[in-house]
Structure formats: C-alpha cells, structure tokens
Amino acid sequence: MSRTIALLTDFGLDDPYVGQMKGILAAKAPNSKIIDVSHGVEPFCISQGSFFLAAALKHFPSNTVFVAVVDPGVGSGRRIIGIELGGHTILAPDNGIIELAEANSCGSMIVTDLSETPCSITCSSTFHGRDIFAPLAAELACGASLGSLGPKLPLRDVVRTGLKKPLWMEHGVEAVVLHSDRFGNLVLNIPDSQIMPERMSMPERTVASELDCLSPRGAEARAGCVRRVSCYAELQSGAVGLIAGSQGFYELALYQGSVSDKLGYKAGDSIRLNWSV
Incomplete structure (x- = not known):
C-alpha cells in the first residue's frame, strides 16, 4: 500500500507548478493520497516554511512522506536531503527548513544525502520540486527506502540557522x-x-x-x-x-x-x- 504524500511549498496556486508536481505523483504513485499542507509560504521564507512543517507533522498519519520545497538555492550546490523523523520521512533542501521540526521532536533524526540521485542529473535548474522532489517522493511512497537512494549524512553537517532559539x-x-x-x-x-x-x-x-x-x-x-x-x-x-x-x-x-x-x-x-x- 502506498504512503500518504504531504506537500508544502512557496509556489502559490496561480502558476502550474503545484499541478505539475501532483501530475508526477499521480503517474508514479497512483495509489498514494496527496495532501496539501500549504502552498502559501511567503516566497523564499525558510523560517515560515520551517514553522508550517513543524506544526503539521504530528497531525498526519504515521509514515507520511513530506515534500517541503522552499528553496531559494535551487540549482546551486545546496544539498537535497531525506530525513527520518517522528515516524515520517521528509524530503527537503538542506537550508534550515527542518530545524523547528527537529527541535520539537523527542526522537532521533536520521538524514540521507540525496543530492546525487539519478533524477538530479537530468533536470531543470529552476524546478527541482517537479523534477527531483516529486519523483523521489513517489519512489518512497511506493516502497523504496532512503538508504537505497543515497549515503547517510552526519547530523553535524545538516544546515541549521539558529531559528529555533529566541x-x-x-x-x-x-x-x-x-x-x-x-x-x-x-x-x-x-x-x-x-x-x-x-x-x-x-x-x-x-x-x-x-x-x-x-x-x-x-x-x-x-x-x-x-x-x-x-x-x-x-x-x-x-x-x-x-x-x-x-x-x-x-x-x-x-x-x-x-x-x-x-x-x-x-x-x-x-x-x-x-x-x-
């Protein structure tokens, strides 16, 4: 049985971007339920995206695949990571968006570096949400493990911005x-x-x-x-x-x-x- 997929982006709903991501998911993981957390994150605002993600996690079914794409560094050398946290899997750019979720979790976090997955080699440099994150989410929803998609990343190497600390x-x-x-x-x-x-x-x-x-x-x-x-x-x-x-x-x-x-x-x-x- 396919896993639930939850989408969180700063794409808005005026452009075809969210629809294209959902089209990829429908084609590659047709039995998965797709839920929108929000597409109204302020453009490029990682702090708001981090809050939305942390606020959503505990309200979703166990084993949900979250796709959190607030990615001002798209196309650059920033990493793409997969996170196992609180009974869920999170796909995100390594830019601090995971920080509040990590801070609010009582359990351990395991991070996989997905930057060199095959789909990252032939894709646009401006829309990794459609070309990388959605295909990866579909693979995971259909049974693939993070360990089969990339090497583990030491927690000390994960980007953190200090957002969690007043x-x-x-x-x-x-x-x-x-x-x-x-x-x-x-x-x-x-x-x-x-x-x-x-x-x-x-x-x-x-x-x-x-x-x-x-x-x-x-x-x-x-x-x-x-x-x-x-x-x-x-x-x-x-x-x-x-x-x-x-x-x-x-x-x-x-x-x-x-x-x-x-x-x-x-x-x-x-x-x-x-x-x-």
Missing part, C-alpha cells in the same frame, strides 16, 4: 515572527512551554532583521504594554496580548483585529519584548 536577555527576549496568519496573529519562535511574564512592553522603535526572507522591511510600533492572556476574548479592544497558540508557540494577537497590521510585522521579522513595562 535570544534571551537579562530584561527581555528577541523573537522571530514565524508566521502572520490570515487573522493577523503573529506566531513567534517562543515555545509555549516557556514561562513568560504576565506583562511586557515593546520598544518604541524596532527594526526587523533580514533572516532568510528575500525582502525584509523595518517595522515601527508605538511603545505599549503586552499582556499575557489565555484567550483572545480577555483582551480589551486595541490591546496587544501574548497567547499560547494552537501550534505550540506563543503568538501576539488583538481581539477581533490584526496585530500584524497594527504593528507592521511579517514572517521573518524580529520582535523585542521587554520584561519591564
């Missing part, structure tokens, strides 16, 4: 925005297991860091209080709150409003929270 300071923390959802909530890279103060403040002016998104921009916010709450309804109108969200991370939010619009942040930006108000 910068803790004496009187605050600098966090990364992993995602701004359609409601305007800002998901931060602070795990919800971390104990946070009941009240914090944001500096009058915060400049976003570049991280791994293509076109980062600065963000300005008025100085103000941030209150830790347990649900959106505890917030007064216009007040910014910090909530342990449903995806395993804290998020900044407004009640029935967009904190992303209010503060001007997006995926990949950095945010400073101070303990003193």
Whole structure:
C-alpha cells in the first residue's frame, strides 16, 4: 500500500507548478493520497516554511512522506536531503527548513544525502520540486527506502540557522515572527512551554532583521504594554496580548483585529519584548 504524500511549498496556486508536481505523483504513485499542507509560504521564507512543517507533522498519519520545497538555492550546490523523523520521512533542501521540526521532536533524526540521485542529473535548474522532489517522493511512497537512494549524512553537517532559539536577555527576549496568519496573529519562535511574564512592553522603535526572507522591511510600533492572556476574548479592544497558540508557540494577537497590521510585522521579522513595562 502506498504512503500518504504531504506537500508544502512557496509556489502559490496561480502558476502550474503545484499541478505539475501532483501530475508526477499521480503517474508514479497512483495509489498514494496527496495532501496539501500549504502552498502559501511567503516566497523564499525558510523560517515560515520551517514553522508550517513543524506544526503539521504530528497531525498526519504515521509514515507520511513530506515534500517541503522552499528553496531559494535551487540549482546551486545546496544539498537535497531525506530525513527520518517522528515516524515520517521528509524530503527537503538542506537550508534550515527542518530545524523547528527537529527541535520539537523527542526522537532521533536520521538524514540521507540525496543530492546525487539519478533524477538530479537530468533536470531543470529552476524546478527541482517537479523534477527531483516529486519523483523521489513517489519512489518512497511506493516502497523504496532512503538508504537505497543515497549515503547517510552526519547530523553535524545538516544546515541549521539558529531559528529555533529566541535570544534571551537579562530584561527581555528577541523573537522571530514565524508566521502572520490570515487573522493577523503573529506566531513567534517562543515555545509555549516557556514561562513568560504576565506583562511586557515593546520598544518604541524596532527594526526587523533580514533572516532568510528575500525582502525584509523595518517595522515601527508605538511603545505599549503586552499582556499575557489565555484567550483572545480577555483582551480589551486595541490591546496587544501574548497567547499560547494552537501550534505550540506563543503568538501576539488583538481581539477581533490584526496585530500584524497594527504593528507592521511579517514572517521573518524580529520582535523585542521587554520584561519591564
């Protein structure tokens, strides 16, 4: 029986790219169920793709093959890797997209270097999602093992960017925005297991860091209080709150409003929270 295949990309749905990947999968693994995690990752934004992948893993059937293609280095010398993690197999460029999934997993991770597989020799230099990742996913879904497709890669050689680690300071923390959802909530890279103060403040002016998104921009916010709450309804109108969200991370939010619009942040930006108000 073929394995489930889950697709995560920054391709969007306006172009034929996702359809072409699915066409390859339908031809080579016709009995596999194909599920879209998302194709709405901001272009080239590895931090957001890493969050989407980490948030999705535990909700899929055991032994799912994930294809995570957010690949600004496509066609370059970056590696293509296969990862065995948490009962799943993940195919991805070796650019840090696996980092949050690795950090959130309790088990061990085994990585295979797939850069020299036969399909990587005759393919376009701009669309490895269709020409390499989809055929590899089909092979795995139909019974091939990662070990038959390439050599093991030492874990120390896997690319990591430090995304999983907020910068803790004496009187605050600098966090990364992993995602701004359609409601305007800002998901931060602070795990919800971390104990946070009941009240914090944001500096009058915060400049976003570049991280791994293509076109980062600065963000300005008025100085103000941030209150830790347990649900959106505890917030007064216009007040910014910090909530342990449903995806395993804290998020900044407004009640029935967009904190992303209010503060001007997006995926990949950095945010400073101070303990003193």
